[in-house]
Amino acid sequence: MRALAEDVGAVMRTVAGTGHRPATRTNPDGITPAQMPWVRAKARAGLLWLAEHHDTEEVWSGMALGWDLVLASAAVDLGIPLRAVIPFESQPEVWRDPRDVAEWRRLRAAAESEIVCGPNPTSNQHAAALLHGRNDELLRAEGLFACWDARKRSGGTHSAVKKAARLELPVVHLDPAAQVVCGLGCSCVETLKPSTLF
Numbered sequence: 001m002r003a004l005a006e007d008v009g010a011v012m013r014t015v016a017g018t019g020h021r022p023a024t025r026t027n028p029d030g031i032t033p034a035q036m037p038w039v040r041a042k043a044r045a046g047l048l049w050l051a052e053h054h055d056t057e058e059v060w061s062g063m064a065l066g067w068d069l070v071l072a073s074a075a076v077d078l079g080i081p082l083r084a085v086i087p088f089e090s091q092p093e094v095w096r097d098p099r100d101v102a103e104w105r106r107l108r109a110a111a112e113s114e115i116v117c118g119p120n121p122t123s124n125q126h127a128a129a130l131l132h133g134r135n136d137e138l139l140r141a142e143g144l145f146a147c148w149d150a151r152k153r154s155g156g157t158h159s160a161v162k163k164a165a166r167l168e169l170p171v172v173h174l175d176p177a178a179q180v181v182c183g184l185g186c187s188c189v190e191t192l193k194p195s196t197l198f
Contacts, residue, residue: 010170012143015050016060016085018135018160019067019147020176029152031066035176039067039147042174042181043074046145050172051080060085060141062134063108065100067147067157072107081112087134088127090120135160144171151177 023030031039050056060083061072075082084107092104108114117134121127135156138144144164148157150173164171173182 010054010143012050012054012056012141012170014058014060014083014141015047015054015056015143015145015172016138016141017062017068017071017145017147018138018157019071019174020149020152020157021064021066029149029155031147031176035179036070038179039174039176040070040074043067043070043145043147044078046172046174046181047071047074047078047080050143050145051078054143054170056143057081058083058112059145060138061107062087062138063091063104065095069100069103069107070147071145072111073103076107076110082107082110084108084111084114085134085137086114086116087130088118088120089116131156132159135163139163139167139169142169144169145174146171147174147176149177150175 019031021027021030022036023032047056047059058081059071059075061075062068062085063072072082072084086108092101095101095104115137117137118130121130139160144160146157146161146164148161152158161171161173171183175181
């Protein structure tokens, strides 16, 4: 995998996001409320940096709660075209907070383009398959912008980062727990080094 800190000339016209959902009682490993201001600021700064240094002109979001919607919102606010990569139409129907559903709808309406990966799921297994299919679609982008706690070695974000490594996609990595940013090369996965990318 190419580390962006070393490969500053990498062109990534399309950048996809993958990242954690918000921390909850049932998902304590997500982005905590205390981490969220840093994550929001770095999403915006990172997109500006990617546009300036890597010619990024389109952001792809999987439209999940947490990082996906944070990144999509930053793209829309900055005027960077958004592609909504939606796993299935009923994605937000299980969300408890109506503000989250309204934000999903706002960002979907603001997207320049969208892909709906499959029909509404009929089981939890079907939903999981569609979510993984959505992640595979995101990995068709030229680069990945990941909000990933590198201590976490399971789940959809970890799976997407591992697949990106196999595909040799350049990755920008925000670690919300350590609050560091780096280009994600093979050694960075194991040992994060603070960076001044943005």
